Amino acid sequence: MDRRIRVLIAKPGLDGHDRGAKVVARALRDAGMEVIYTGLRQTPEMIVSAAIQEDVDAIGLSILSGAHMHYFREVKRLLEEQGASDILLFGGGIIPDEDVPRLKELGVAAVFGPGTSTQDIVDFLKRAVPERWRAQGLA
């Protein structure tokens, strides 16, 4: 399979702590993926429109501010609204365990907390994205 996985890494909201987002972006790139980093302070609208324009397979949101429920819900809603719900949504940051099942219910495919190895995120994408391709008959 030589198709390369395309991932958008985004920092929604007002928070500027981008260490995790950048470390993950770099690790995914080192693992052979194409990575687009949005930069800081993106609205859900900006994130979804960038994801569609860039034709990505997955969106990773990095949120430490406690506003994760709001942003994941908005991004998911907009993806559905724009017929792009096949884009895999995942994320990480400071997200309490209690909220993880609620995020999964929204359709967030994976939530990576502090201390996650970047290899786990790489492995997750290498497994989940081709599954989607197969499901869509693309691979």
Add this chain to the structure above:
Amino acid sequence: MRKKHDWLRETYQKSLEKMPERPVAHRTLSDIAPDPLYTPEDIGVLDPEYEEKRGYPGEYPYTRGVYGSMYRSKLWTMRMFAGFGTAEQTNERFKKLLKAGQTGLSVAFDLPTLMGYDSDHPLSKGEVGKCGVAVSSLADMEILFEGINLEEVTTSMTINSPANAIWAMYLAVAKKRGHDWKKLGGTIQNDILKEFIAQKEFIFPPEPSVKLVIDTFEWGPKNVPKWNFISVSGYHIREAGSTAVQELAWTLADGFEYVEAALKRGLDVDEFAPRISFFFDVHNDFFEEIAKFRAARRIWAKEMRHRYGAKNPQSWMLRTHAQTAGVSLTAQQPLNNIARVAIQALAAVLGGTNSLHTDAYDEALALPTEESATIALRTQQIIAYESGVTHTIDPLAGSYYVEWLTDEMERQAMAIIEEIRRMGGVVRAIEEGYFLRELAEASYRYQQEVERKERIIVGVNAFTDEIPLKVPIQLVDPEVERVQAERLARVRRERDPKRVEEALAGLRRAAVEGQNTMPHFVECALAYCTLGEMMDVLREVYGTYQEPAYV
């Protein structure tokens, strides 16, 4: 070499006259009574560089501490960073912390406030009261400090881009209550350069941002003389992934950049420099952290004296707050963080910090609960009252390793400071993406070391548990947004619109004409202009800053 006896008779005595020794037993548990200080004399060795490099506490170059008697007389200020939800909720937490023996307040603001938006702005949605307290106008500030005597506590406020406006609101509360500004003590963080380097809560481009900071340098000493109008902050630089040496170098380089900007405005270095304070991170590498504090004081003293020509010893003294490293805390086995915080806090104390915040064990999960915040404060109290490290000043001086490491960190930091100077200063280095590149490299290298298990993090990449331990976490009431929106609506309804308009017009004029903005911020605060209104005026005049998206 000057004799220890002479220092005891002169500097130490003078310090005691101002602040006598604390009435506790300065004796070990075996009843040995240590001297306030030990020097090469005490063990009969020669140290030809002693005076130049180490010297005495309370004397240039301050390697061994900025005050003559340090913790023998006065412990560091225990200043816990707190803030969440509404002003009412945070006010309640403040009162509990003061009752628990905390000696200073430190306000955490939420992201909309840090970015200069009112709580009811569309971009604030989902963020109000989340990582700090929401303050959109004087009405919030009044509630935040209700029942707290502003002349009795000192207050630190972690605010940067909107620092002038938030400080003005605090001063307006004091004014309305009849306090004398000359008696107020505290700190506004107000360090915009590190926002461009690391934390990224900037609003305006670097140049007007620095201009606003220098307004406080000019206005502060004349109006609120005991206030530290800046806390030059390495903390966020370190948390964003720098090494300790980079943190040391970049923070001091930022400090020098402000000094140069203030000199360019024609200010007298000895008038503003004594009110510059600092803020460092304390990570796990115990001796490296101790050496960092000692090297920081020495570099600042030398440069302020020789490069910037400061004559007042107060201008040479690097006074610092410290915070244990939030980024070192693990979500796995969270109770282990209590041990990490204790080690880090001990390093800060042995490094001679003047003020300290200890993180709560649950901060990799959420904001601290009341219980976890109390344990963090108790950790400082155990170090202060039970460990005995306060019996003698700078007890690790003369350790071969600590002295060597202090010299080495000074050498490496100065090399970086010189490199930044060659680039044309911090603002130029920001514009060239220097810090972004260096941070990305350092944080990625660290992450890889952890993943390859070259660095062991207990509970994360070694000694892990099958079943995770659950701890209770603090949740923020979703009602906050509604409460804030209602209060804002009331403020807008009840204030004098003419006064608001005039105050904002005055601020605009000052910004356009390059005048000092501080008097206008105070007038705006008193008129109940909202934070968003004040910042919008400046957004129009100065424009906003977009960082290049570099990975």
